[in-house]
Amino acid sequence: MGVQEAIAEISTFLGQRLSRSKSDLNLHGRSESHFPCSPPNAVAYPETTEEVARIVKACAKAECAVIGWGTGTSLEGQAQAFQGGISVDFSRMNRILAVHPEDMDVTVQPGVTRESLNEDLRATGLFFPVDPGANASIGGMTSTRASGTTAVRYGTMRDNVLGLEVVTASGEVIRTGTRARKSSSGYDLTGLFVGSEGTLGLITEVTLRLHGQPEAISSAVCGFETVGDAVQAVIETIQMGIPMARIELMDPASVAAVNAYAGMDLPERPHLLLEFHGSDAGVGEQAETFGLIAAEHRGTGFDWATRPEDRTALWTMRHNAYHAILASRPGMRALVTDICVPISRLAEAIETTRADLEATGIPGPILGHVGDGNFHAILLFDDTDTEAVGKAMAVSERMVECALALGGTATGEHGIGIGKLGYMEREHGAAWGVMGTLKRALDPKGIMNPGKLVPPDS
Amino acid sequence: MGVQEAIAEISTFLGQRLSRSKSDLNLHGRSESHFPCSPPNAVAYPETTEEVARIVKACAKAECAVIGWGTGTSLEGQAQAFQGGISVDFSRMNRILAVHPEDMDVTVQPGVTRESLNEDLRATGLFFPVDPGANASIGGMTSTRASGTTAVRYGTMRDNVLGLEVVTASGEVIRTGTRARKSSSGYDLTGLFVGSEGTLGLITEVTLRLHGQPEAISSAVCGFETVGDAVQAVIETIQMGIPMARIELMDPASVAAVNAYAGMDLPERPHLLLEFHGSDAGVGEQAETFGLIAAEHRGTGFDWATRPEDRTALWTMRHNAYHAILASRPGMRALVTDICVPISRLAEAIETTRADLEATGIPGPILGHVGDGNFHAILLFDDTDTEAVGKAMAVSERMVECALALGGTATGEHGIGIGKLGYMEREHGAAWGVMGTLKRALDPKGIMNPGKLVPPDS
Numbered sequence: 001m002g003v004q005e006a007i008a009e010i011s012t013f014l015g016q017r018l019s020r021s022k023s024d025l026n027l028h029g030r031s032e033s034h035f036p037c038s039p040p041n042a043v044a045y046p047e048t049t050e051e052v053a054r055i056v057k058a059c060a061k062a063e064c065a066v067i068g069w070g071t072g073t074s075l076e077g078q079a080q081a082f083q084g085g086i087s088v089d090f091s092r093m094n095r096i097l098a099v100h101p102e103d104m105d106v107t108v109q110p111g112v113t114r115e116s117l118n119e120d121l122r123a124t125g126l127f128f129p130v131d132p133g134a135n136a137s138i139g140g141m142t143s144t145r146a147s148g149t150t151a152v153r154y155g156t157m158r159d160n161v162l163g164l165e166v167v168t169a170s171g172e173v174i175r176t177g178t179r180a181r182k183s184s185s186g187y188d189l190t191g192l193f194v195g196s197e198g199t200l201g202l203i204t205e206v207t208l209r210l211h212g213q214p215e216a217i218s219s220a221v222c223g224f225e226t227v228g229d230a231v232q233a234v235i236e237t238i239q240m241g242i243p244m245a246r247i248e249l250m251d252p253a254s255v256a257a258v259n260a261y262a263g264m265d266l267p268e269r270p271h272l273l274l275e276f277h278g279s280d281a282g283v284g285e286q287a288e289t290f291g292l293i294a295a296e297h298r299g300t301g302f303d304w305a306t307r308p309e310d311r312t313a314l315w316t317m318r319h320n321a322y323h324a325i326l327a328s329r330p331g332m333r334a335l336v337t338d339i340c341v342p343i344s345r346l347a348e349a350i351e352t353t354r355a356d357l358e359a360t361g362i363p364g365p366i367l368g369h370v371g372d373g374n375f376h377a378i379l380l381f382d383d384t385d386t387e388a389v390g391k392a393m394a395v396s397e398r399m400v401e402c403a404l405a406l407g408g409t410a411t412g413e414h415g416i417g418i419g420k421l422g423y424m425e426r427e428h429g430a431a432w433g434v435m436g437t438l439k440r441a442l443d444p445k446g447i448m449n450p451g452k453l454v455p456p457d458s
Numbered sequence: 459m460g461v462q463e464a465i466a467e468i469s470t471f472l473g474q475r476l477s478r479s480k481s482d483l484n485l486h487g488r489s490e491s492h493f494p495c496s497p498p499n500a501v502a503y504p505e506t507t508e509e510v511a512r513i514v515k516a517c518a519k520a521e522c523a524v525i526g527w528g529t530g531t532s533l534e535g536q537a538q539a540f541q542g543g544i545s546v547d548f549s550r551m552n553r554i555l556a557v558h559p560e561d562m563d564v565t566v567q568p569g570v571t572r573e574s575l576n577e578d579l580r581a582t583g584l585f586f587p588v589d590p591g592a593n594a595s596i597g598g599m600t601s602t603r604a605s606g607t608t609a610v611r612y613g614t615m616r617d618n619v620l621g622l623e624v625v626t627a628s629g630e631v632i633r634t635g636t637r638a639r640k641s642s643s644g645y646d647l648t649g650l651f652v653g654s655e656g657t658l659g660l661i662t663e664v665t666l667r668l669h670g671q672p673e674a675i676s677s678a679v680c681g682f683e684t685v686g687d688a689v690q691a692v693i694e695t696i697q698m699g700i701p702m703a704r705i706e707l708m709d710p711a712s713v714a715a716v717n718a719y720a721g722m723d724l725p726e727r728p729h730l731l732l733e734f735h736g737s738d739a740g741v742g743e744q745a746e747t748f749g750l751i752a753a754e755h756r757g758t759g760f761d762w763a764t765r766p767e768d769r770t771a772l773w774t775m776r777h778n779a780y781h782a783i784l785a786s787r788p789g790m791r792a793l794v795t796d797i798c799v800p801i802s803r804l805a806e807a808i809e810t811t812r813a814d815l816e817a818t819g820i821p822g823p824i825l826g827h828v829g830d831g832n833f834h835a836i837l838l839f840d841d842t843d844t845e846a847v848g849k850a851m852a853v854s855e856r857m858v859e860c861a862l863a864l865g866g867t868a869t870g871e872h873g874i875g876i877g878k879l880g881y882m883e884r885e886h887g888a889a890w891g892v893m894g895t896l897k898r899a900l901d902p903k904g905i906m907n908p909g910k911l912v913p914p915d916s
Contacts, residue, residue, distance in 0.1 A: 100800065100802065102693065102697065102800075102801065102802035103800040103801055103802045104696075104697065105800070144642055145642040145646075146642070147640055147642075151640060156640050156642075158640075158646065158649070159617065168892065172888055173888070174886075174887065174888045174889040174892055175886070175887065175889060176886075176889055178865055178866055178867045178885075179800040179865040179866070180798040180799055180800060180830075180831055180832075180861075180865070180866040180867045180870065181798070181800075181801070181830045181831055181832075182605055182609060182614050182616075182798060182832065182870055182871065183798060183867035183869065183870060184602060184603040184604070184605075184614075184653055184870065184871050184872060184873040184874070185867045185868055185869050185873075185874060185878070185881075185882070185885055185886070186653070186874055186882060186886060186890070186893050186911055186912075187650060187653065187654055187658075187893045187896060188603075188646075188649045188650060188652065188653055189889055189892060189893065191646045191649030191650065192645060192646060192649065192650055192896075194646065195642055195644070195645065195646055196645055200645075211699075212697070212698070212699040214699075235560065238562075239560065239562065239670070240670070241669075241670040241672075279743060281739065281743060282740060282743070285737060285739060285740070340638040340639070340640060340641060341638055342558065342560075342561040342563070342637040342638060342639075343560065343561055343639070344558065344560035344561045372638075372639045372640050373638055373639055374638075374639075374640065403638075407636055407637040407638070408636055408637070408638040409636045409638045409641035409643045410643055411641065411642050411643050412638065412640055412641060412642065413640065413642050414642060415642040415643075416642070416643060416644055420643070423643075424643070424644060427636075427643055428632075428633070428634075428643070429632065429633065430630055430631070430632045431632040431633060431634055431647055432644070434626065434632055434647060434900070435644050435645045435647065437899050437900060438645060438650075438896065438899060438900075440899070441895050441896060441898070441899030442892070442895060442896075453644055453645075454644075
């Protein structure tokens, strides 16, 4: 690949905004995953769609890899430059382009982060609910089909992206979708680009569906004697149709870690963290129904947080759980698993995982967006200890096999990147080949984030 | 194309289930649209996925067109054989394969109709909400990304299909999606096939998301002085976040037609037809809030129907509105328009359409799924009167132009087929070319439902 040729051409129009500083390259070679630093050859900081199109055209001409970059919080190596190339950092494309409060939608550039978007929206009475924990960029969240704690109520990025502007692999600028709430006008290109991890094109604009800030919000914590009890309560809650805004599981090891990290004193037993959104009366009714279900499953200490600051503390604790778990074993690295199963099989999947962790001796606190059937075991290991690394990898692989055997998926929300590439054929069979066909059709030179998601020969 | 060659081969394994009877061919050349009868050369009645795969392989070898057929209720010519070929009628693949009440999903063969599915589900406490009016097949609804009266609450087929089994253009059988509620495992192939109108493959199995039958349902009718008042009430209702199950508009001409057809006596003014789903208390709260909004917009005669038989009568009236409108002008044909706009522009779109109808003198009662910003004018004309036909076509075209100018789409739910092909470039620009690229990649011989949806040279 002619990366030097691409760099020479891109420099002519980006000037100082094409960076080759060592620290910048290293920063763009890392992520929050366990993959080694793999820096690009240069980092481009475009400010307009036209500049992105020129960058991609230069890369296409030089047959040089081009990789989108949001905030570097992906977990499967999606934005790392394993084959070198040009990293396109969208941090300077971070404007909110149009808010339409009456239509409950907003159009943003990809570099806008979800927290800054919600700050900007506050006065409108609307909010953007998708919350993967990290303050990720909207472009990155779109590219990885992110979800998180609120997907059980508000859906994932798949459900909340109305339309896109995309620079294709040839440098052409296209628009997908409209601001209408529904359409049956041709192939769902929006859906095809959401979750494509930059392998089909670079997203330069995103139109998002917004939701009304709920009239009333209340949060709660509820302890259970066993993970099985907690999960059964979740299953019944979902089946009853209670429109939970959040319903999250922490197992005893996770609770211990957040207690130590955040100075909390929750009993070291499985807990559900809950949030209810609705009218005053609606929230009361939901909570009451949930309380009855929890009581049937020996739920205890059903503790309320209606004050905003208490709610914030609760969800900050949840969002920091990953860091709390890492901090509980200083010096260890984490492999974050991410399986998702039909909810009727959730208890079985978690029990199988816990038994495997126990047998293997790998610490693996479990956290989960259990309303969706999605959970993570945070596998901890000393990465200089090859035996421990091997054991953690083997647990991770068996978790995926368990998920697939139960009718689920290898990744509920973290995506494929390179980390899950090895499971794609098992999960999709011949359909993975169809993904490869689409990739070759839309990116015949294979320049868009090569080595990720599709079969290696695509 | 070697259609005779394909027929000879398919006969060897389908025997009598490959029909060439004149009446059968004509039946499969028609639809509920205004397009002329365009029969296929033969109609295949497969009973298994393997048979579908063999049919497609035979057609691929002979380079013969293959067109999926559900119940023939599509409105843009999607299932008509304008270039001849083999029509694949899924009526013998009408089994419900697996119901998972705990996971609230069901896997069905494509020939199952939505009414028979809901009959089968009744005892489970679950239902499948997508309701386009016609008793369409699930395969057809999936292929055209159908929606209808309940999309405002439960979404369209896009939101309710979890996974598919598809026979691709080469006769390969693939599976897309899983039964997990979410996944970020690669390209969203499910989403790509939903709404692809049989141009990329034939759907042989569909896994659908189900919903809990609501504890309480109540319906209501409410009259307004002007369409503008009614639409403004809808806009505020949606913005308030009232989770309407249905919110439908009938203009005075539609009301007159259903009065005559169904022996009703609604005042001849604009009406909203509403349905609320929820708990007893929730439904009461929703209705009360709606009542306040309606009163602010001079809504009158807010009339309740909580008894199931009254509700059924109300929605039967709505579903028969198309036939009522046709019956109001005996001998005339209908062109059913289907634009969808951001809801803030809905009043403007309807007013523009009404003014155009008035100026042109074409009768065009308006009905709409207005909670989604989607409405239909049923344009009536004598199809032997070329001037009237031309005028109706011109109104339809101006409606699409209006929708696109307001940030909407040429079709909210009826799809493209051949009827909306002429608007694709205007709506999608270069993205239509990307659709053509995908078509060529997945169906290089162009045998899957040729002449529909994608650019003619794809």
